[in-house]
Amino acid sequence: MARITLSALAHAYRPNPSAPADYAVREATHVWENGGAYALLGPSGCGKTSLLNIISGLVTPTRGRVLFDDQDVTQLPTERRNIAQVFQFPVIYDTMSVRENLAFPLINRGLRGAAVQARVEEIARLLDLSRDLDRKARGLSADSKQKISLGRGLVRPDVAAILFDEPLTVIDPHLKWELRSKLKEIHKTFDTTMIYVTHDQTEALTFADQVVVMLEGEVVQVGTPQALFEAPDHTFVGYFIGSPGMNILPARIENGHAEIGKARLALGRDPVLPPHAKIEIGIRPEFMRPAAPGEAGLEVSCQRVEDIGRHRILRGVCDGQKLAAILPEGAAMPPEVLRMSADAAHIHVYADSRRVR
């Protein structure tokens, strides 16, 4: 188990990188605490897999250092980093029994006898594999095989960290929750540092205490699921987390208000804005509400209402910008044009895409 430090780390796949866009991972320093559950989340090409590969030793960074606790492992190959990895596809020996598969990493390290068996049985119990211990791995379902892969990672008690690369890709959607719940339980039981790469927000938010959101090689926010939802630090986080994503509207900020076209929304604060920045406000569709009588609001022309069962989504246009609002299940059809607002606490201000407090 280890604290993982990425110190002034940057990586480019092309030689002689100069512009920020040349980097797959842009320079940054991060400290990930021992025993933490971290998820690296972002669209394809954002650099999350590169970052994972740097931690695992598959890729040596162009600049900067990787530390496990106080040990510099930047130049060490994967096998000397004492980490366990779980990949998209199960990595197991089909011809071995489940028991032999689970014992393999221990036998490989020279362990023998009762201690091995006890540990294997403990891990099998935790993963609900006890009944299958003496079956060949070959005949098992994809989710059982992936559990074996996971078990092979967990069985060594001394690993510095467990790294997961989209581990639920091959799992049937209806079984995913079970493995998600297992991962939670395992993290609680073992207290191992875990780093989990995914493009799936539900997977990231369910698994992690801290979600690391990446965009174009840059970490744009590290935060709890709640923080990402309630206070996105970057307009991309607002867009990427939540469905539909956050409404982003160009605005002018003046005297404690946001002006959007002719409309005004009360902010109750005067954020300090950098000069010449592009100013926008962000409001989540969940926090849009009809304007109170006498309250200035946004004029929204309703284009259609989508009924998705548990609630409805109003799709409209405000001052030439698309806007969405969540309406409760069974809500009446809104008028063609309506005034909507939001509480000041749910209106965020962004300067050049970054949140201003």
Place this chain on the structure above:
Amino acid sequence: MSLVLEHVTRKVGPLVSIDDISLDLARGTLNVLLGTTLSGKTSLMRLMAGLDQPTAGRVIFNGVDVTRAPVRGRSVAMVYQQFINYPGLSVYENIASPLRVAKLDKAEIDRRVKEAAELLRLGGMLGRLPQELSGGQQQRTAIARALVKRADCVLMDEPLANLDYKLREELREELPRIFAKSGAVFVYATTEPSEALLLGGNTAVLKEGRLVQFGPTAEVYRRPSHIAAADVFSDPPMNHIRAEKSGGMMHFMGQVLSADGVFSRLSDGAFTLAFRAHHLGFAKTSASAIALSGTVAVCEITGSESFVHIEAAPHRFIALARGVRHDAPGARVDAWIDPDDLYAFDAAGRLALAPQHGKG
């Protein structure tokens, strides 16, 4: 244009992949095939396209029996889950390819390609190669190619399944608009209830090669005729409780309640009470609400909502909560269901009771 399936069955060896399905799909309609993997969606589409032939039954296009006609004899276009484009051809040429095969004149090809590109927002990308596009743009190119043919029947087999969820969200929003402008018979296969709801139109629920229910999408969602339709049309799956009504009382999960309110509409017998996750809440919102207690297995957090999995042996329930919930695994919780939100299915699985308030 209409597409009619009459008692269509397909057997492959001893396996029945499609079991006696009849469907009547009219011109200009969007028809969703909703079912889990291996429910028969793809098999049914292949029969519609003429890629496979039924063992029994007839396929009728515009009143003409085409059961034995091959793909080339039918006016169909197909979009698959994997984006299939010609890697060496530009987006323009990819979209134009079926028109070149049909030997249309140059001006007509140009007009149609630009129209389809406009509809699918590919206007600025016509000169690029597929590999220079994002996954969403590649799939939009494949859809444009399917539309440009102006086939009478457009079949889409989980076209968004390989896209990440933000792209899915965007294309889902656009698809109904694209369908509305076409006028063909659209058939769209998906495993996702929310996709069916967003697309609207009609939905055919499939299970194990059989048609469970066909009707307007919102109606199938709110009044599933059979428990199988309710289960398929629910994500997360419907919560179930085994119950029995006898002597004016409801018995379930060790509780005994007087069978008044909605329960008075049931006759005596065994039922499965079913309800969707978003109706199981953590606050008692009505006097008649029923408490279901258990321990938390996991909270799945989607960003704006949380699905709380609750173990209440032998039952397992899923409740949907707004925002982010962090109940620790193993924590005890009380959840509440309002009887007005309940469905009941009889011992044969047929609908016996549905919410009356238009929700569900």
